[in-house]
Amino acid sequence: KAGVTQTPRYLIKTRGQQVTLSCSPISGHRSVSWYQQTPGQGLQFLFEYFSETQRNKGNFPGRFSGRQFSNSRSEMNVSTLELGDSALYLCASSHPGQGYRSYNEQFFGPGTRLTVL
Amino acid sequence: AQSVTQPDIHITVSEGASLELRCNYSYGATPYLFWYVQSPGQGLQLLLKYFSGDTLVQGIKGFEAEFKRSQSSFNLRKPSVHWSDAAEYFCAVGPSGGYQKVTFGTGTKLQVIP
Numbered sequence: 001k002a003g004v005t006q007t008p009r010y011l012i013k014t015r016g017q018q019v020t021l022s023c024s025p026i027s028g029h030r031s032v033s034w035y036q037q038t039p040g041q042g043l044q045f046l047f048e049y050f051s052e053t054q055r056n057k058g059n060f061p062g063r064f065s066g067r068q069f070s071n072s073r074s075e076m077n078v079s080t081l082e083l084g085d086s087a088l089y090l091c092a093s094s095h096p097g098q099g100y101r102s103y104n105e106q107f108f109g110p111g112t113r114l115t116v117l
Numbered sequence: 118a119q120s121v122t123q124p125d126i127h128i129t130v131s132e133g134a135s136l137e138l139r140c141n142y143s144y145g146a147t148p149y150l151f152w153y154v155q156s157p158g159q160g161l162q163l164l165l166k167y168f169s170g171d172t173l174v175q176g177i178k179g180f181e182a183e184f185k186r187s188q189s190s191f192n193l194r195k196p197s198v199h200w201s202d203a204a205e206y207f208c209a210v211g212p213s214g215g216y217q218k219v220t221f222g223t224g225t226k227l228q229v230i231p
Contacts, residue, residue, distance in 0.1 A: 004160075033217050043207065043221035056216045090160055094217055103149050103168075103212040106219065108160040 002027065004093050004109035012115045018079040021112045025072050025093030032074040033106060034066060037088040046089075049074050050096045078114075086116045119144050121210050121222035129228040130198050138193040138225050140208030150191040151209040151219065152182055161207065167191065178202070203229045 005024045013019050025032050033056075034046040045058040049068035066076040072093075078085055092106035120143045130136055142148060149168050153161040165176025172184040182193045191208060205226045211219035 031217050035221075042223045045218045045220070048217050050216075056218050058218070092161075092217070096217070103217065105163065105166065106217060108153075108162070110158075110160040113158075 004091055004107055006089075006091050006109040006112050008112060009110065010113045010115075012117065013081050014117050015081055015083060017081050018077060019081060019114060020075050020077045021089055021091075021114070023074045023076075023091030023093070023109060025074070025091075026107055029093035029095060029107070030072050031094045031096040031104075032068055032072065033092045033094075034074070034076050035090045035092065036060075037090060037111070038084075038086070043090070046076065081116045083116050086114060088113050119148075119210055119220045121208050121220055123206075123208055123222035123225050125225045126223070127226050127228065129230060132200050132229050132231055133197050136193075136195045136198045136202070136227070138206050138208075138227070140191045140193065140222060141189050142191060142208070142210045143189065144210055148210045149212065150182075150184060151211070152176065152180070152191075152193045153207045153209060153221075154178075154204045155207065155224075156204045164193070164206075198227075198229055200229045200231070203227055 007022045031050045033048040037043045048056040052068045063079045068074045088111040090111045091109045094106040095104040122141045151166045152164040164180045165174045167174045167184045174182050180195050205224045207224045208222040209219045
């Protein structure tokens with residue numbers, strides 16, 4: 001079974017631009033979560049999508065958004081890029097779990113390394 | 118709020134020596150606990166997880182971890198470290214704020230010397 005794939009793997013943008021990152025989950029996984037990893041803040045949860053709906057969100061500004069398609073593939077978008085958005089963006093997929101306190105193992109992709117100049 | 122503390126930022130061990138990476142957590146209920154490993158430029162790979170039951174958990178690559186509720190700890194151990202174990206290790210707790218959200222520690226970078 002193929003793992004989680006993320007495209008592109010590397011991206012260089014300039015301040016003020018916007019960027020879209022893509023994540024294809026493991027076949028059959030319908031939950032997709034996004035995390036930002038930086039040396040200063042570590043791994044921080046951005047949001048989770050299930051059935052094309054965002055059902056959980058971290059503490060990030062509105063410039064960070066995402067969506068999920070009917071085939072469970074997900075994209076995240078960052079508008080008006082800032083230098084501080086330079087990070088490794090990780091996507092994780094899983095079966096969705098049956099409720100708020102239910103959890104299923106997540107499988108992580110290799111990440112997209114975004115550099116903002 | 119849930120939190121995870123990994124007090125050691127860097128650890129250096131000799132190849133063949135034993136390893137213990139510390140993890141303490143704060144969680145209002147029985148947590149799900151995880152250890153992940155990340156090699157340079159790579160994503161996260163799950164080493165092991167604790168959901169319930171036996172408090173000593175065996176994982177991949179010869180790693181194990183012990184859940185100690187009284188100490189709020191979930192330390193990772195390996196009896197004999199290999200050079201290929203050099204990587205960054207993250208402890209995590211979930212669900213953290215519901216559904217699939219996980220809270221990670223700040224990581225411990227492991228260096229293995231010959």
